[in-house]
Each structure stands twice: as structure tokens, then as C-alpha cells.
Amino acid sequence: MTNDTTSSTSEPDSPLSDEMAQYLQVYIDESEEELDGLVEAILKLEGNPLEDESLHKAFRLLHSLKGSSGMLGFEFVGNFAHELEDRFERYRSGELFLDRETTTLVLKCVDYFRMFLGRLRVADLNQGDPANLLHELKEVEHRRSLLAQAPAAPNTPIVPPPITISGGLKLVVRFRPGLQLADLKARLIVSRLSSIGEIIACDPPIDDAQSFDELSLFSLTLVTDRKIEEVRKIANVDGVESIEIRGHEVSAQQLAAIPSPAEPVAPQQSPTQIAAPVNVGSPAIPPPPDVSPPGPLQANPETSDATPQASETLRVDIGRLDRLMNLTGELIVANARFSQIATELSPLFRQSAVFKKSRELTDRLRERFENLRQSLSQPLQTDDAWAQVSQGLEEDLEALDRQSELWAEGYRHFAGISEAVDQLTRVSKNLQRGVLNTRMVPVGPLFNRFKRVIRDLSTERRKQIQLIIRGEKTELDKRMIDALGDPLLHLVRNSIDHGLERPEQRQTAGKPAVGTIILEAAHRGNSVWITVRDDGAGINTDKIRARIVKRGLASPAVAKEMTDAQAIGHIWHPGFSTAETVTEISGRGVGMDIVRNAISDLSGTIEVASSPSVGTTFTIRLPSTLAIIHCLMMRYRNDFFSIPLDDVREIVSIPRVQIHSVHRHVTIDVRGELIPLVSMKGVFKWATIADSSESSVASASRTVNIVVIHSRGKTLGLAVDSLVGRADLVVKTLAENFQPVRGLSGASILGDGAVCLMLDSAALIELAADRTASATFQ
Amino acid sequence: MKSSMQFVGFRLADQEYAFRIEQIQEILIPDRVTQMPQVADYIEGVSNLRGTIIPIINLRRLFDLEPKEKDEETRTIVANVGSRVIGCTVDGVTQVIRISLEQIQPAPEIVRSEGTAYIAGFARLDSRVVVLLEIEELLHPSKMEHVRRVAAPRVSIDLTA
Numbered sequence: 001m002t003n004d005t006t007s008s009t010s011e012p013d014s015p016l017s018d019e020m021a022q023y024l025q026v027y028i029d030e031s032e033e034e035l036d037g038l039v040e041a042i043l044k045l046e047g048n049p050l051e052d053e054s055l056h057k058a059f060r061l062l063h064s065l066k067g068s069s070g071m072l073g074f075e076f077v078g079n080f081a082h083e084l085e086d087r088f089e090r091y092r093s094g095e096l097f098l099d100r101e102t103t104t105l106v107l108k109c110v111d112y113f114r115m116f117l118g119r120l121r122v123a124d125l126n127q128g129d130p131a132n133l134l135h136e137l138k139e140v141e142h143r144r145s146l147l148a149q150a151p152a153a154p155n156t157p158i159v160p161p162p163i164t165i166s167g168g169l170k171l172v173v174r175f176r177p178g179l180q181l182a183d184l185k186a187r188l189i190v191s192r193l194s195s196i197g198e199i200i201a202c203d204p205p206i207d208d209a210q211s212f213d214e215l216s217l218f219s220l221t222l223v224t225d226r227k228i229e230e231v232r233k234i235a236n237v238d239g240v241e242s243i244e245i246r247g248h249e250v251s252a253q254q255l256a257a258i259p260s261p262a263e264p265v266a267p268q269q270s271p272t273q274i275a276a277p278v279n280v281g282s283p284a285i286p287p288p289p290d291v292s293p294p295g296p297l298q299a300n301p302e303t304s305d306a307t308p309q310a311s312e313t314l315r316v317d318i319g320r321l322d323r324l325m326n327l328t329g330e331l332i333v334a335n336a337r338f339s340q341i342a343t344e345l346s347p348l349f350r351q352s353a354v355f356k357k358s359r360e361l362t363d364r365l366r367e368r369f370e371n372l373r374q375s376l377s378q379p380l381q382t383d384d385a386w387a388q389v390s391q392g393l394e395e396d397l398e399a400l401d402r403q404s405e406l407w408a409e410g411y412r413h414f415a416g417i418s419e420a421v422d423q424l425t426r427v428s429k430n431l432q433r434g435v436l437n438t439r440m441v442p443v444g445p446l447f448n449r450f451k452r453v454i455r456d457l458s459t460e461r462r463k464q465i466q467l468i469i470r471g472e473k474t475e476l477d478k479r480m481i482d483a484l485g486d487p488l489l490h491l492v493r494n495s496i497d498h499g500l501e502r503p504e505q506r507q508t509a510g511k512p513a514v515g516t517i518i519l520e521a522a523h524r525g526n527s528v529w530i531t532v533r534d535d536g537a538g539i540n541t542d543k544i545r546a547r548i549v550k551r552g553l554a555s556p557a558v559a560k561e562m563t564d565a566q567a568i569g570h571i572w573h574p575g576f577s578t579a580e581t582v583t584e585i586s587g588r589g590v591g592m593d594i595v596r597n598a599i600s601d602l603s604g605t606i607e608v609a610s611s612p613s614v615g616t617t618f619t620i621r622l623p624s625t626l627a628i629i630h631c632l633m634m635r636y637r638n639d640f641f642s643i644p645l646d647d648v649r650e651i652v653s654i655p656r657v658q659i660h661s662v663h664r665h666v667t668i669d670v671r672g673e674l675i676p677l678v679s680m681k682g683v684f685k686w687a688t689i690a691d692s693s694e695s696s697v698a699s700a701s702r703t704v705n706i707v708v709i710h711s712r713g714k715t716l717g718l719a720v721d722s723l724v725g726r727a728d729l730v731v732k733t734l735a736e737n738f739q740p741v742r743g744l745s746g747a748s749i750l751g752d753g754a755v756c757l758m759l760d761s762a763a764l765i766e767l768a769a770d771r772t773a774s775a776t777f778q
Numbered sequence: 779m780k781s782s783m784q785f786v787g788f789r790l791a792d793q794e795y796a797f798r799i800e801q802i803q804e805i806l807i808p809d810r811v812t813q814m815p816q817v818a819d820y821i822e823g824v825s826n827l828r829g830t831i832i833p834i835i836n837l838r839r840l841f842d843l844e845p846k847e848k849d850e851e852t853r854t855i856v857a858n859v860g861s862r863v864i865g866c867t868v869d870g871v872t873q874v875i876r877i878s879l880e881q882i883q884p885a886p887e888i889v890r891s892e893g894t895a896y897i898a899g900f901a902r903l904d905s906r907v908v909v910l911l912e913i914e915e916l917l918h919p920s921k922m923e924h925v926r927r928v929a930a931p932r933v934s935i936d937l938t939a
Contacts, residue, residue: 330829333829637813639812639813640812680815684815684816685815685816686813686815687817687818687819687821732831734824734831734833736830736831736862737830737831737832737833737862737863737864738824738832738833738862738864738919739919739920741814741815741816741817742816743815743816744814744815744816747812747824747831749826749829749831753810753826754810754812754826755810755812755823755824755825755826755831756812757812757814757824
């Protein structure tokens, strides 16, 4: 099969014309980026609804979305973008307020756009109908204006002055002139007020963690059911000169009219945390005092979302990069073939003896011939026939001489070729590295998507959660980033649903009410590690044990005997779930095994560590690139096998007599540690090999070569016929033309054209466990 | 010319079979095959076809016939099965045959009822009968196990009887 066929089959069938499809691709990609930016801006505005920069950014992005959608004839989408743009214009002017409820709605609108783009990607031109969303938006605005204007004139859409519009109180707090650390005091006031209501605006943005050298006054809008005097008392701290409060007190009834009760929001974004802690609770139960945001003296606001430096970039279809990468892979294979040929040829030439000898041979031949001629010279001198023979021989010898010279010349050329091959190797390796680099993208945008997830889910689950993102600059192959979204989402949802406790529970346990989820990426050797960590309750092993018994995976006695780690290992079992109630978020009993499969598809592994009341950590280990894997090569029978170097703990050579059989389990003793041992023959089922006569070479020799593999915290010795050495292999999936095979993670083509199968360490360890388990039962 | 189709004929034991020519990518002298563990015995292993790794299916074993050593007649037929490229070894490739539609008979009722969707029909040529095979039903990885089951000797005996 040629490459062209592969690539052409990968193109989706599209009902669109080529030209249109081309524009569409750009439109989809750009729009998605715009939506990412929009969400970013909206989430920022949530902490500070009047922040000019974000309002402007949102406005600009919607404007651009409107324009491009209109241009491609997506009328509904364009009009809807226009409606939103219009609203942001009004948020900007202060005519409308972007309160929490509205924010949720606007985010839903973003979902509509995303859904549309998602459909578009698979060439579905259905624009859907955003009318419902628009209707909801209008309704909220309507209610807000009712609330603001008292029930008198519901039908007159008078633009009320911003001071009273939200039905809240507008406070202007004036400090004593020349007050030191006024910004700090302002923050304090904001945090105090946030415990009695929702702050929907603040000017200047106190939560922006900017320090103001001189802050003589600031204003904020507060929605609360408290009396004005009470509010004044709370806001009045040392250093405040005067507090001016305007607006209506809102009755509890009016507040209740708002479907989503004005939830107190911790107003300050702690700058080191990417997402603001979100307090959820009804206004009647004010959040506990320590919910107020961490230390006021936090440094700069996050810089990660600052608009990236305008470096010159080019948008390239990932399919093209894939093709390029495949071609580079083939180049590397072809190159390896050259190298191998050169290596094989080299001793042939380098043994200069070879052509020296041919030279010697010619000389000796010539000498003999000379002797012969002399000894026979007398009688045959006149013989024409002899003269002819003699001349012929002489000519032959000369020809032979020339051949020797040619050979010598050939050797010189070969040396040149050898050098050229070396150079080609260098260049193609660099080329490959370059191609791989073009596919590398930082994990930042992937991680940032979770800000929104945390925001939505924390509200839904009534938990207080902060998200901390680390290592967002770590780069991974684009394909991996794309494939990681769902597994990560599942893990984060799990943490929220099963891991993090409710604020009350956390406080009882002596933990901060705000739970933390950390998403972190880091390079470790050839791998990239991604961890999802929470400081929740940890995995409840009692529940797991109960579940194991209930699902018939083990008897109660066996389940009881299990170590915590063994019990926790069952979460990867298909359909295993410990959720007491099925929730919308997780607990449908699908998931962890799917997560694990998704990670394995990327040649990665996932491990879990959990300790009660400290939290749970999931560690995903991925190869830093999908394309090349550093491997150990070994031989079994006539075929080559490879195993990722990262999974190889060590290589040992052990005398046959030191292999013990302990209760039918074959083990070896490596520096006092007993390690189970399997052979290539024993661990796999080999249907094609009928002959047992040609048994392993290893069985004949006195020592056995053993590769000690470790994966997911387990160790296994694998006896092989011989070790070949290390190699960097381009790995292809077996599923492309066949189907996945348990125990194998792919295949590579070697320099001599042979196919080398790559072992899947984790699956191998499982297979070994299965084999011994079934053996003991027999 | 719609009234006839071209087929590539090949031999397995005493029977002649044929694939539609459009589904055949190429015919090769068997190359080096790397044996694969954890697969059924009719899968010989994987081979390198100019940089692409393809599985090699032994048709004799798939049809549960006596295994036979490879000889100079043995060929690997490389076929396109959906988006996959799959090779299969046969005793020998006979010829490209043009078969007119009138010569093709649907598989007899008794054979079809056995779930042998991989048999597209029979063609009577002179004195011989060629079994026309449907590659998608025969060599798709998810269908081979089924083929093996229904192709067990019982059916072959029915066919030869």
C-alpha cells in the first residue's frame, strides 16, 4: 500500500466543495480559538464583571465570530453572535450587568457555538436553533429590570442608571486621605461583604490583585438581603472615612424570585490559582468565614492567559503533518537499511587483505607464468600457438591488475558512501526531530478548559473547589492532546464527585473548606507525566471491597485479605463503580476502564495512589512523542521483539540453577528480591508454532537472559533467547491493517525489512498473572 | 462490459477459488513473516509490505484444511479489505479469469443457510467449478473467526458430496 492511499482514505467524505471545505476548516479552527478566548474572558469577568479589558475582548471575539459566520452563510449563528455582541456592548456601557446567572447563560451560548462547530467538523451543516437561549437571556434581563425598577412599569424598557439596575446596593467607600495599604483594606472589605451577598461589580477591580499605590475610594455593587445599615457596619473598617450607599434594599421575596438564588461568590481571584474558589450555598447560610479568599498580598495576576506573543504562525491541517511524519518515519527506516548495508559491506572492504590478496595473487600468477615461459622458452619459441597463449595470458593478467585497481577505487568510493550514509542519518534524524517538533503543542489550552468544568460542576455539586494548573508549557504531540481531553475530564469529574468532600465535611476533618484539584504536566526522561491530584477523602477502600464482592469478582474472604492497593486496582475493572447514587457527573459505572484504554491507545500508562483523607492522585505517563520509542531489542526464535526502555528496570543474566520454582511459580532472586519469571514461550499463546523440538536456544545454555520489566508498580522477569541491544523505533499500530493484539503495543520495521513486534509491558504482566492463576487452579 | 467480471483465480487443495480483481492489490512471492502470539492459528503473522505492516492470513488454515509447506507455487495475495490491507497465502494463483454473469450461480441454499456470506457464488467454467469469494466477508478481522467456524470440515464434506 502506498502512502497516498492511506492518506486519501483518511479524508472524510464531505458533501462540500473543496474550496468551501478549505474555508470551513479555517473558519472552524479560528472560531474554536475565539470561543476559547471568549470563555477565558467570561470567566475572568465572573470575578469582576466590569473589567474593561475582558469585556472588550469578549466583544471583539463575538464581533469577529459574527463576521466570519455571516460570510460563510451561517445566518442563525451569525445573528446569534450579533445578539451576544450587542449584550457585551451593553455590559460594557453598564447598561446591563453580567451577573452569575447571566454568565451561566452566556456560557451555554458558547456551548451552542461549540456544538455547531463540532457538527460542522463532520460536515453537518445543521445550525441548530439558538432561539431558546436567546429567549432565556431576554427573560433574565427582563426580570433584572423588573427587580431594579420596582414592579410598577414592567413594559417600559427604560434604561435605568447603572447604580440601581441590578436591584443591589451601590457602595462608594472613601478612605482617609493618604491611608497606607488602602488596596489591602479594600480587599478586606470586599471579602467581608462577599460573605453576606453577591458582589457583581467592583471598580477599580479590587480582586485583580493589582496594587494601587493610592486608593482614595472604590465602589462596588452588592446584591444582598441585608439592611443598608448592616451592610454599612460590615464595610466599615479602620481607615474608612465615609461609606455612601445608594439603591434599594431587596426583600427576601424579590430575591427568591430569581430562579438561581444570588449565590455569594468569593469575589477575589487568588492570583496564583487559575480559577477562583467558588462558594456555593444559599444566601441564608453564609459561607463559613475561612472561605474568604486566601491572603490578600498575592502577587501578580496570572500571566498565562495574557495574549500570546504575536509570533508568526501558520495553520496547517494535522492530516498533512501526519503524512509528513509517516514519510519521515519511512525515511528513517530506509535510512536504517542503508546503514545496515554499509555496516555489512564495510568489513568486506576494510579487510584490505581482500584486494591486497588479489594483487598478490596476480603477482604470483605473473611470476609463475614467467617461470613457465623461461623453462619452456627454447622448444616453443617458434611456436605461434604458444606465443598466442602467452600473449593472452599476459593480457589477462593486465586485466586482473586493472580489476584490482578498480576494486581499490571501489573501496575509496565505498568510504565516501559510508560517510554519506552517516550524514544522511544525521540529516534525517534532524528532519524527524523537526517534524515532530511541529506537532508539539503546550498542554496549557487543554488544562485551561477545566476552569469552566470546575466552575460548572462546583456549582452543581455544591462544593468549593479551586483548580491549580502547573506545567502548562509542557509540550505534547497534538494528537495526544486531542485524545487526552476525555480521560482528563473523567478524572476531574471523579475527583469532584467522589474525591472532594462538602465544605462542612472538610471543615470537620480539619481541612480548608475549599478543596483543591491540581492539574500538572512535567517532563520526566523520555516521558511526560500528567497528574490529576485532589486533596479529598481518598478512595474508600471499604466501599471498593464491598463492590468487589457484590460484583462477584472475589469472595468476601478474599476481598478482605486484599491490600488497599490491590482493592483499589479494581477500579480499572470494566463497569466497576462505587458511586452510591448515579449522578449526572460520574458514577455510571463506565469510565475508569475506558480512561485506561484511552491512555493505552497513546502508549501510555495510568496509575492511581490514594490515601484516606489526604487525597487521590492519578498519574498518567505518556511517551513524549508518539512517533519514536526508545526500545530494548531482543530475539525469540527467529523474530525480533522490542520493549520500551522506560519499562525495563534492569537486565540480568542468571545461571539456570538459580531459577526456583516456588509452589509452581517460577521465580528468580535478584539481590534478595523474588521476582516472578516467565518465558516468551510461556507467557504468550503461540498458535502458529506447532514444533516443540526447536525449543528456545536459552534452554540449552547455562545462563538465561532476563529482562526485568516494571509497569504499574508490578515487576516481572521475562526470559528471552538473546538480547540484541537498544534501538529507536518508529512504532505503527497493528490495528491499522489488523486489530489490537493483547500483549503487543505495535510493530516496527527494522533496517533489514523485518517486522519487529513491540511488547506491551503492562499487558504482559497481566497475561503472566492470568497464566499463573489458571495454572494453580488446574 | 457489464455482463462479465474479472477475477483472480487461485488454488487451495483441490478447489479453485477466485477474488474479484478490483479487491486485489497485488500478488507476491511470500516474504518474511514475523510470527505473532495471542492470535488464531490461521494468522501466520505480520509482514512488511514496502513500509506498511500487514497481517498474513493462511487461507488453508482459515478453511480448516490440512496445512501444507510453502513451495515455489505458494503466493501471497494482497487484498484491500475496507481500509485495511491484508495478505493471504494460497497454494498457487491460477490465472485472471473473465466470468460472464450468466456463468455465475448464487450459492446453493444449503450453503447460504450455514452463514457463509463469504461465498459470493459459484461459476461453472468448462468442467470445473470456481468458488467466488467475497473478501469483505472473508478477511475482515472481525469476521474471520466466524468463517473458521462455518468452514469446518462438515461444510466442506457437504460441498464435495
